[in-house]
Amino acid sequence: MKEIPLLPFYSSINAEIGEFAGWRSPLWFTSNREEHLAVRSGAGLFDITHMTRIAVRGRDAQTLLQHVLTIDIQKLKLGKMKYCLICNENGGIIDDLTIFRHPDKQDHFIIVSNAITHDKVLEELEKRSEKLDVEIQDLTFNTSLYALQGPKSLELASKFTGRDLSILKWFTGFETIIDDVPVLITRSGYTGENGYEFMFWTWDIEKLRKVWSRIIALGAAPCGLASRDSLRLEAGYPLYGIDMDEETNPIEARLDFAIDLSKEYFIGKEAIMKILESKQIRRLLVGLKSTEKAIPRRRYEILDRNNHTVGNVTSGGFSFIFGIGIGLGYVKPEYANEGEKLKIKYREKHREIEVTLKPVVPHK
Numbered sequence: 001m002k003e004i005p006l007l008p009f010y011s012s013i014n015a016e017i018g019e020f021a022g023w024r025s026p027l028w029f030t031s032n033r034e035e036h037l038a039v040r041s042g043a044g045l046f047d048i049t050h051m052t053r054i055a056v057r058g059r060d061a062q063t064l065l066q067h068v069l070t071i072d073i074q075k076l077k078l079g080k081m082k083y084c085l086i087c088n089e090n091g092g093i094i095d096d097l098t099i100f101r102h103p104d105k106q107d108h109f110i111i112v113s114n115a116i117t118h119d120k121v122l123e124e125l126e127k128r129s130e131k132l133d134v135e136i137q138d139l140t141f142n143t144s145l146y147a148l149q150g151p152k153s154l155e156l157a158s159k160f161t162g163r164d165l166s167i168l169k170w171f172t173g174f175e176t177i178i179d180d181v182p183v184l185i186t187r188s189g190y191t192g193e194n195g196y197e198f199m200f201w202t203w204d205i206e207k208l209r210k211v212w213s214r215i216i217a218l219g220a221a222p223c224g225l226a227s228r229d230s231l232r233l234e235a236g237y238p239l240y241g242i243d244m245d246e247e248t249n250p251i252e253a254r255l256d257f258a259i260d261l262s263k264e265y266f267i268g269k270e271a272i273m274k275i276l277e278s279k280q281i282r283r284l285l286v287g288l289k290s291t292e293k294a295i296p297r298r299r300y301e302i303l304d305r306n307n308h309t310v311g312n313v314t315s316g317g318f319s320f321i322f323g324i325g326i327g328l329g330y331v332k333p334e335y336a337n338e339g340e341k342l343k344i345k346y347r348e349k350h351r352e353i354e355v356t357l358k359p360v361v362p363h364k
Contacts, residue, residue, distance in 0.1 A: 006212060009209050025050050027224045028223075028227065032224075041151070043153045045147070053145065065109060070250070070260065080171060085097070092247055094246060103173070145199050149190075153195045153196055165185075168187045181211070183201065184198075250272060251276065285328060286330075290344075300344045307343070310331050339354060
């Protein structure tokens with residue numbers, strides 16, 4: 001079991017520690033509810049060092065990424081970041097990730113992907129890079145990643161960095177040095193709120209504890225992975241390994257915005273084109289809102305008015321903002337309509353739910 005660098009420190013301040021994707025990380029410091037609401041109303045700080053970080057550098061770096069990623073990497077400008085996918089030959093999703101192009105180096109990219117796919121993503125990149133002039137470096141175990149999220153994140157991040165970060169646009173970033181530690185700062189996040197992510201080039205416990213403590217002292221609430229999950233559900237963000245996997249294609253996951261079919265080639269493009277041309281889409285990922293006191297839970301059946309199974313829940317939880325059960329799940333395409341009334345099978349009873357194609361909490 002892998003451990004993030006500050007785990008002993010978090011344990012010493014009585015954080016609840018749990019396992020996620022092979023890593024031991026804080027689940028919460030106070031409570032899921034308290035941390036969730038802190039992010040929606042103020043600012044929260046997450047340690048997301050468990051996530052995979054990979055540098056791709058060299059003369060053929062763009063050639064490799066153009067081949068592997070679903071976006072047109074040639075369109076990605078210096079200092080910009082983009083969300084995209086890696087697919088297999090059948091169009092199945094190997095992982096979803098962000099790719100950042102270095103502000104000063106045309107052939108230097110940073111990938112941040114899911115912890116659960118660490119080995120798979122590295123292997124895919126290395127396999128496709130044979131005979132190319134490219135360096136693939138796993139940064140996961142010599143960098144640390146923190147996310148400051150919430151409506152007050154701009155104020156706190158500006159104080160922390162000593163810079164006016166209001167000029168930094170969404171999905172852009174820059175490098176600087178804070179407390180003698182090099183850091184890549186991007187305006188990004190996974191909560192639906194404005195936010196900033198800090199990738200520090202160190203695993204030194206004392207340096208990281210100083211950084212973490214400074215941000216908390218400015219007014220950020222320490223937050224664990226439990227609230228990160230409930231926040232992403234309200235924002236309608238799918239989680240790899242839960243809401244999608246290699247048996248899922250981007251069309252049914254409603255991630256077609258993350259693929260560029262105008263570019264000549266990427267792995268899986270042909271299969272995805274065939275799916276679109278045939279119009280044979282088996283299912284679509286939708287948001288779910290409970291209209292009764294019931295929380296949609298993973299693997300619950302989704303039923304139509306005649307109690308026929310039309311889909312299944314992939315993830316669910318409680319919206320601390322609206323006080324209702326919410327979730328994500330797949331339904332047959334004819335039921336993927338805003339406001340569609342369906343049911344879940346809940347404790348041998350049927351409870352009403354409603355389909356939503358928009359985030360429960362709008363993105364800021």
